Amino acid sequence: MHSLVEALLDGNQARSVAEARRLRNVGAGIEQIVLEGVGKAMEQLDGKCTIEQFNLLEIMLVGRAAMGVIKELFPQGDSGIPARGTVIVCSLEGDVHDIGKNILKMILTAKGYKVIDCGKDCHVDKLVETAEQHGADAICISGLITTVIPQVKTVKELAGKRGLGHIRILAGGAALKQATAKDLRVDFVADTAFDGAHFLESAVEKKGLI
Amino acid sequence: MRSSDRVKAAINFEPTDRLPVIAQIFAHTAVIAGETIQEYVSSGRRLGECQIKALERYGCDAIFAVMDVNVETEALGSELVYRLNDYPYVQSHAFTRSTNLEAVSTPDPYTAGRMPEILKALGIMRREVGDEVLVVGCVLGPMTLATQLVGMETALYLAIDDPDGFEKLLDFATSVIIRFGTAQIEAGAHSPLVFDPSASMAVIPASFFREFELPRLTQIISAFQSAGASAGWLHIAGPLTPVLPVLEQTGANIFNFDYCVDPNEVLSLKPQLCFNGNIKSLDFEIAEPEDIFNESLRLKDLFSVKGGFVLSSGCEIPPGSKPENIEAMVAATRNGR
Numbered sequence: 001m002h003s004l005v006e007a008l009l010d011g012n013q014a015r016s017v018a019e020a021r022r023l024r025n026v027g028a029g030i031e032q033i034v035l036e037g038v039g040k041a042m043e044q045l046d047g048k049c050t051i052e053q054f055n056l057l058e059i060m061l062v063g064r065a066a067m068g069v070i071k072e073l074f075p076q077g078d079s080g081i082p083a084r085g086t087v088i089v090c091s092l093e094g095d096v097h098d099i100g101k102n103i104l105k106m107i108l109t110a111k112g113y114k115v116i117d118c119g120k121d122c123h124v125d126k127l128v129e130t131a132e133q134h135g136a137d138a139i140c141i142s143g144l145i146t147t148v149i150p151q152v153k154t155v156k157e158l159a160g161k162r163g164l165g166h167i168r169i170l171a172g173g174a175a176l177k178q179a180t181a182k183d184l185r186v187d188f189v190a191d192t193a194f195d196g197a198h199f200l201e202s203a204v205e206k207k208g209l210i
Numbered sequence: 211m212r213s214s215d216r217v218k219a220a221i222n223f224e225p226t227d228r229l230p231v232i233a234q235i236f237a238h239t240a241v242i243a244g245e246t247i248q249e250y251v252s253s254g255r256r257l258g259e260c261q262i263k264a265l266e267r268y269g270c271d272a273i274f275a276v277m278d279v280n281v282e283t284e285a286l287g288s289e290l291v292y293r294l295n296d297y298p299y300v301q302s303h304a305f306t307r308s309t310n311l312e313a314v315s316t317p318d319p320y321t322a323g324r325m326p327e328i329l330k331a332l333g334i335m336r337r338e339v340g341d342e343v344l345v346v347g348c349v350l351g352p353m354t355l356a357t358q359l360v361g362m363e364t365a366l367y368l369a370i371d372d373p374d375g376f377e378k379l380l381d382f383a384t385s386v387i388i389r390f391g392t393a394q395i396e397a398g399a400h401s402p403l404v405f406d407p408s409a410s411m412a413v414i415p416a417s418f419f420r421e422f423e424l425p426r427l428t429q430i431i432s433a434f435q436s437a438g439a440s441a442g443w444l445h446i447a448g449p450l451t452p453v454l455p456v457l458e459q460t461g462a463n464i465f466n467f468d469y470c471v472d473p474n475e476v477l478s479l480k481p482q483l484c485f486n487g488n489i490k491s492l493d494f495e496i497a498e499p500e501d502i503f504n505e506s507l508r509l510k511d512l513f514s515v516k517g518g519f520v521l522s523s524g525c526e527i528p529p530g531s532k533p534e535n536i537e538a539m540v541a542a543t544r545n546g547r
Contacts, residue, residue, distance in 0.1 A: 011370065054449075056413045057366045064367070096299045099362045146492055146528040147296055174412075174448075178469070178492035 001028075001036045004069070008041035011061025013068040020069045030073050031081055034112070038066050042110045046194045054192045056103065063106030070109065083114035085137040085200065090118035090127050091173075092141060092148040100142035100173045104193040108140075111197055124151050128158050131167055138168040138200055141186075143176035152176065153185045168203055170196050213271035213343040214400065214440075221441055221463045221484045223518045229510050229543040231521040232272040232344075232486060233536050237297065237529040239264040247529060248294050251277040254330030261331070262338050268536055271520070272344035275331040275399065277324060282350055282386055283358040285323030286314070296529075305359045307368055307375070311382045319393035329397035336398030344401070346443070347394035351406025352426040353414065355383040362408070369418070377422065384426045388433045400440040404430060404462075407525075410448025412470075419453050424460065431461045447525040451475050458483060468524030473512050486520035489539065494523060494531035499538035506542030 004023060007015040023033050045062050087108055089101050098120040105115050116134050118127055131139050139159070141152055156169045171177075172190035181189050187203070190196035211219070211227040219226045239260035240250035249256050254275075261273040278297040284290050287304035305311075319325040328347065335345045350358065356379045357365040369376040391402040408414070409423045431442035442462035449470045450457075457465055458481065467476055467487040476485050489505050506521055513519035521543055527536065 053411075055411050055415050056362070057369065057418065058415060060363065060366055061370060094293075094296060102363065145297075146495055147530070149495075175492065178490055179496060183496055 001033075001040070004033070004037040005041045005044070008038065008062055008065045008069070009044060011058065011065055013061075013065040016065040017068045017072050020072050024073075033073060034070070034081065038069055038110050039112070041066065042107065046197070049192055049194045054194070056099065059103055059107070059193070063103065063110065066110040067106055081112070084112045086114045086116065086134050087200065088116045088118055088127065088131045088134065088136045088139045090122040090139075090141060091120040092127070092143065092151045093121055093123050094151075095143055095145050095148045096120045097144035097173075098142070100144065100193070101140075104140055104142060104172070104196060107193045107197055108200075113200070124155055124158055127155065128162060128164065131159065132162055132164055136164075136167055138170060140170045140172070140190075140196060141176070143171060143173040146175045149176070149179070149184065156185050156187070168200070170199060172196055212341065214341055217271050217344050217464075217520060218440065220518060220520050223482065223484070223516075225517075229513075229519070229521055230271045231540050231543045233264075233268055233270045233539065234274070234491075234523050234526045235264055235268075235531075235536065236274060236276045236278075236526055238527055238531055238536075241529050242267065242533055246294050247296055248292050248298075251298060252292070252324065252327070254327035254332075255334060257327070257331040258334030258338070261335055265339070265343060267533070268540055270343075270540060272346050273335055273339065274346045274348065274403070275328050275335060275394070276346075276348040276403075276405075277328065279350060279354070279358060279405070281324050281328060282317070282355055282390060285317035285325050286359065286386070288359070300358065300361075303359060303361050303364075305379075307360065307364060307372070309360075311378050314382065316382075316386045316389045319390045325390060325393070329393060332394055332398040341400075344440070345399055347391065347397075347399035347402035348405055349387045349391040349394070349402050349430075350383075351404050351409055351423070351444075351446070352380045352383040352387065352430070353423050354406045354408040355387060356380055357408045357413075359383065362413075365408075366413075369414075369422075380422060380426055384429060387430050391430065391434050391439075392437045395434065395437045395439050401443050402434060402439065403443045403445050403466075405445045407447045410446050410450055410470075411452055412448040416452035420456060424453075424456060427460045427462075435461065454479055464520065466522070466524070470524075473509065477512065477516060482516060482518055484518040484520070486522045488524040489522070491523045491525045491527055494527045494535045494539075497535065499532070499534045502535045503538040503542050506539045510542060 004019040007019050108115050169186040170188045171186045188199045216226050216230040220230050237247045243260045243263050288300050289302045290298040291301045292298045394402045443464050444462040445466035447468040464484045469490040
């Protein structure tokens with residue numbers, strides 16, 4: 001499994017996929033490859049990523065390699081492995097920047113979450129409807145521009161009015177991470193995508209809401 | 211002391227009558243003038259008028275001919291969506307991974323897209339203030355322009371999947387930047403700001419910056435200085451600490467730093483460099499004037515011994531910011547302790 005982890009951390013998609021194939025050929029189980037291969041690589045990347053060492057390029061390369069392995073293992077899309085939780089990701093109306101959202105999606109998928117992508121320029125009504133439709137445990141909003149802040153502030157209340165007060169609301173991205181959770185009326189403001197994932201693990205999973 | 215001389219003195223670590231202060235206000239100047247952002251980013255005349263009005267209101271030491279980050283990419287063919295009260299965004303990028311850059315010419319700043327409007331704005335502003343106040347233009351840095359030309363994800367994957375192709379894209383971007391910035395100096399800019407947020411360590415590793423971005427930034431700064439710029443001004447918002455020690459190699463005279471960088475890291479650099487920053491931009495929208503005033507005083511005190519500092523936000527002050535917060539920042543340089 002060490003070669004797979006190494007290939008993933010190198011961000012080498014071709015080598016990662018080849019290694020996943022090799023492991024299947026020698027009898028390694030799919031779940032084992034996901035947990036001890038992809039999961040281990042994400043854990044090590046997580047440990048490396050602090051504010052000072054988090055850069056999009058490296059994360060994207062590892063994420064792309066991880067997605068390649070997952071696609072190789074589950075060509076039909078459904079892993080059959082119970083998801084750790086269901087998370088909705090989006091950029092809100094007026095914000096067409098989606099790289100932060102896409103990074104988060106890759107990381108959460110690789111970590112075993114079911115991720116529903118509402119896309120960019122998403123209206124808050126559609127966001128909350130989607131969360132309800134999929135029985136989401138959390139909503140993650142990525143924001144690069146400050147003009148989405150008034151919308152961010154409405155999400156928790158809107159979710160509450162629909163009986164979805166249990167859903168955790170997270171915010172992140174270059175603009176939103178300058179504010180506090182209280183400022184934005186959300187449950188957590190993430191400095192990085194891994195920061196957001198940690199919150200999901202501690203606040204959502206451990207409380208048995210998943 | 212003239213505003214422009216005040217900033218120049220700070221750059222040279224010479225005494226000033228008071229701490230220089232700049233407000234990185236672009237569309238905000240339209241908001242307070244009662245203009246739409248769409249008009250501001252479309253008309254050089256309107257931009258110039260809004261900047262002059264804001265200067266009269268706030269009394270800072272520089273004014274900026276900055277529309278948005280899409281001027282260069284639009285001039286090269288990217289399609290933008292314009293919005294009445296927000297900045298435009300790219301709907302489709304000018305280039306793809308397989309664009310043959312050898313067949314593409316750098317855009318003519320006097321005819322392409324909104325570039326001529328930027329030049330017009332600079333002419334208006336310079337005629338109005340002369341050499342009293344610093345008139346600052348803006349160009350993107352190579353990494354940022356590359357991501358604007360093909361899209362952020364495409365650019366980053368290209369860097370790894372086709373390093374030669376990526377370097378060609380960076381070189382092309384550098385040519386565009388030099389041509390546009392030189393025209394800005396001819397039109398009246400004392401200095402074009404080189405705005406390069408995609409070169410921070412939020413996007414690329416430090417090693418990548420040193421290998422690919424640093425030589426090109428150096429080339430750009432040198433070209434602007436040869437063209438008569440008063441100063442080389444490098445603006446990279448985001449985590450920057452790992453490359454602070456190599457910034458000097460760019461040849462720039464003043465460097466912007468954002469809230470992600472500890473001012474003490476900047477202060478401990480050897481040799482000393484002049485910096486502007488680093489009040490958190492969002493605070494101008496959500497904090498209170500007292501908070502901004504106190505933070506301004508804190509920075510003023512921190513840099514009071516060494517000098518080489520211009521007070522400002524760490525990046526653009528959002529359009530919807532409270533004017534009283536900008537006034538508080540300026541007041542700290544006038545009436546502080």
